[in-house]
Amino acid sequence: MVDHHPAAVEVEDLHVSYGATPVLTGVALTVPAGGGVCVTGENGIGKSTLLRCVSSLQQPDSGEIRVFGGAPGATPEFWRAVVTTVEPPTWYPGLTVREHVELVCRANGQDPEQAGIDEALERFGLTGHADAIPPSLSSGQKQRLTLAVALIRPSSLLILDEPEQRLDPDGRKEVAALLADYVAGGGSLLMASHDEEFAAASGAEVTTMESLSA
Amino acid sequence: MTSATVPLAPVRRWISRRQSAHRERGATAGNIYFALLFVAVVGGMVHKQLAVVFWPTAPNASRLAAASLVPVLFGLLYLALRRFGPLALSRPAASWLLPAPVSRRRLLLPSLRLTAIVAAIVGALAGLAIVGHAAPRTLGGPQVCLLATGAALIGIALLLVALAAQAGGRWGDRVDALVSLLLAAGLAGLIADSTSGGDVPAIGWPPAPVLLPLVGTLALAVGSLFAFSVRGLARTPNERILEAAKTAGTLFDTAFGVEPSFLTDMIERRYWAHRRLRSVRFPARLPVLVTQDVLLVVRRRKRLLWLALLAALPVLLGHAPHWLIGVAVLIGALLAASTSAGNVKTDAGNPVLLRLLGLSSRRAISQRLWVPGVLAALWSALALGLLTALGELPAGQWWALGLAVGPVGAVAAVRRARVGFVRNELLPLDTPMGTVSTGPLVNAAIGPDALLLGLPALVEIAQGHPLSWNTVLIQAVVGGIGARAYITGTTSNERVELSAR
Numbered sequence: 200m201v202d203h204h205p206a207a208v209e210v211e212d213l214h215v216s217y218g219a220t221p222v223l224t225g226v227a228l229t230v231p232a233g234g235g236v237c238v239t240g241e242n243g244i245g246k247s248t249l250l251r252c253v254s255s256l257q258q259p260d261s262g263e264i265r266v267f268g269g270a271p272g273a274t275p276e277f278w279r280a281v282v283t284t285v286e287p288p289t290w291y292p293g294l295t296v297r298e299h300v301e302l303v304c305r306a307n308g309q310d311p312e313q314a315g316i317d318e319a320l321e322r323f324g325l326t327g328h329a330d331a332i333p334p335s336l337s338s339g340q341k342q343r344l345t346l347a348v349a350l351i352r353p354s355s356l357l358i359l360d361e362p363e364q365r366l367d368p369d370g371r372k373e374v375a376a377l378l379a380d381y382v383a384g385g386g387s388l389l390m391a392s393h394d395e396e397f398a399a400a401s402g403a404e405v406t407t408m409e410s411l412s413a
Numbered sequence: 414m415t416s417a418t419v420p421l422a423p424v425r426r427w428i429s430r431r432q433s434a435h436r437e438r439g440a441t442a443g444n445i446y447f448a449l450l451f452v453a454v455v456g457g458m459v460h461k462q463l464a465v466v467f468w469p470t471a472p473n474a475s476r477l478a479a480a481s482l483v484p485v486l487f488g489l490l491y492l493a494l495r496r497f498g499p500l501a502l503s504r505p506a507a508s509w510l511l512p513a514p515v516s517r518r519r520l521l522l523p524s525l526r527l528t529a530i531v532a533a534i535v536g537a538l539a540g541l542a543i544v545g546h547a548a549p550r551t552l553g554g555p556q557v558c559l560l561a562t563g564a565a566l567i568g569i570a571l572l573l574v575a576l577a578a579q580a581g582g583r584w585g586d587r588v589d590a591l592v593s594l595l596l597a598a599g600l601a602g603l604i605a606d607s608t609s610g611g612d613v614p615a616i617g618w619p620p621a622p623v624l625l626p627l628v629g630t631l632a633l634a635v636g637s638l639f640a641f642s643v644r645g646l647a648r649t650p651n652e653r654i655l656e657a658a659k660t661a662g663t664l665f666d667t668a669f670g671v672e673p674s675f676l677t678d679m680i681e682r683r684y685w686a687h688r689r690l691r692s693v694r695f696p697a698r699l700p701v702l703v704t705q706d707v708l709l710v711v712r713r714r715k716r717l718l719w720l721a722l723l724a725a726l727p728v729l730l731g732h733a734p735h736w737l738i739g740v741a742v743l744i745g746a747l748l749a750a751s752t753s754a755g756n757v758k759t760d761a762g763n764p765v766l767l768r769l770l771g772l773s774s775r776r777a778i779s780q781r782l783w784v785p786g787v788l789a790a791l792w793s794a795l796a797l798g799l800l801t802a803l804g805e806l807p808a809g810q811w812w813a814l815g816l817a818v819g820p821v822g823a824v825a826a827v828r829r830a831r832v833g834f835v836r837n838e839l840l841p842l843d844t845p846m847g848t849v850s851t852g853p854l855v856n857a858a859i860g861p862d863a864l865l866l867g868l869p870a871l872v873e874i875a876q877g878h879p880l881s882w883n884t885v886l887i888q889a890v891v892g893g894i895g896a897r898a899y900i901t902g903t904t905s906n907e908r909v910e911l912s913a914r
Contacts (some may be wrong), residue, residue: 278909279771280603289763293685293757295693295708299766305701306770311694330692332685 204268207232207356207387208253210290212413215248222248223259225413228406232358234266235378235388239395244408246391247285247360253389254283254358266356279307282349283358292335296320300348307352315352322373323347333350339365350371350377357381360389363397373402421515467538468545476617477609479547481602486539488596490532494575495589497664498657498682499528500649507658517647521654525576525646526661529569530640536568537561538871547616559624566628566635579657580649599720604725607732608803654682671824674758676827686713701770702756702774702777706784711755720788722750724795731805738805739874742815743867746822747829747860750785750790754830755913757781761831762914764910774911775904782823782896789822790815809880814870817885819890823869824899829860831903 208230215223222245230236238246251257253264257273264271271277290299297320304314320326323343328336333344342365347356357378363371371394378401382388392398398405433441456463474482500509501524510520540561548560578585582858619627667676681837690712695704710717720842727741760767760777767777794815801811869888872881904911 256511274907275773276908278768286765289759291759292681293712295690300702301695303769305695307770324704330690335686336811358444369546
């Protein structure tokens, strides 16, 4: 992945339809490298579909998508640069919350002592649940764990689908601040959200789905 | 607020009327007809095999074998009842009728009745099989009937114990542990019997006049316990019924979709939900996914114990043709390896975590093959070593051949774990007995087919000659090359997901 490309994500003339129902018609979008874009819009307008296409998890009917100048793909290089929470994870059986975080750190070649696993758990309010298994967590806590894992490993682009979902107000503020730090640190961010306050706090440029469509 | 309960029967009648209104006329009758036809045709096809299982031409089990069969068969019945409830509701009933102001006892009674009938039938069949294998053919019809009735009553009694355990506290877990222990002892007895070759006794079965009062008393006791249980039915806690309803629903899904993974996944989830874990730090030297697999194995030590015990099972085939022992060892290697292939199954079902890990599918599978391989190698070595020690195999260091089978078990287990859901869109086969869908058949073969890599070991065991080291070497090479080819053929350095998109 070329991280020095001027644009993290470029989408041109994207068309997607489910059966006879068009969802995305001529969508165009650019996320500058080191910048953040938040897409808003009502339910069913195609935010998640757009994010899925950019994450290479869905084939568009037509249109062009480039992530750091290349086609999104299933290669290890792509997934080392891109982290997405568009799809919910299935947690590994018999592995605790902390061990999930450590597993991701180690697989990405990080030294777990340096990666700040305990700090990350603390920040996301999961310290008391470090020894729990993820399926036993509440839905909000699962969302916190997903974000903790997504943010602790190195990446160049975060693609988040409604990261504020199921979080309490304090959690939203925390996550927004972390995302702002991520972008300030040179990372790029593409997310969909219903919470404009949250989006503004995360430093992302807010845009509506309608304004992206042709 | 009123305390009056809504009568349940009209609600149930209304539901069944509405449901049948959406079905085709005569569909239920047709289903019953096909079920009966199926039982008749299959029964006709396998009646000889059934006779061997339940009533061989001459009794062939020693006293030890018969005594061991009792805890094995009834222990399995009890543990199965515990796993599946035993008291369950259908999922819709659990959602809509359980929270409704209806009589709890009436709601649960049909389920209890049905389970009691099943437990009685299974108990009677188990009793009949034990009598058929152990009792002399001079036993009269009334005696056999009384013994089978007694066994059916024991089946119901076990159901009532399981029912109390379902509603009760932690003593249920202790009873489960005790029954597992009895089951293990029974298996040990069977193995001891097959190695000692105990003779078949001709006497020792009580006559009908002695049996009659015994069975009568048992019937009285079970009957009153049953009545007592029905009175206490309303006290079964909600969460237990909900859990059992989910089990029943999953069982239905499993049977309907021919998809056993629904059931195994549910059992796995429940197991971990009840465990208390402590996070460990991963050692830096081991590859990260190997560490994870080791952790999973270490956390399920009890399963290792069972695996070690099951390594003695091929001994039971001592009198069977040797190729059957070979097949049993290969299947055992697959099962042993499968116990640590759970993480592959998670990744194959949902690659989200694999993407977060950012490892290529080749690196992931290469790491994931290690622990299953070691388990399969150790299990086969143990099984073949036991067979050698008990003199069931000709001379040679057979355990070494077992070690060489390790990679074969690993490849088969990982291949099995990567199979997705059954593909029901495959063309069905039309046979004279009805339509057979090929999807489940094809699905069931994926994984075990890789056991063909164990052919050198199988041939060597089947021949019954002393073991040659050449075979060990050939098996090791074939297993190694097979594993290598499996990795190169099914994974890629350029792909994270386990299956190509």
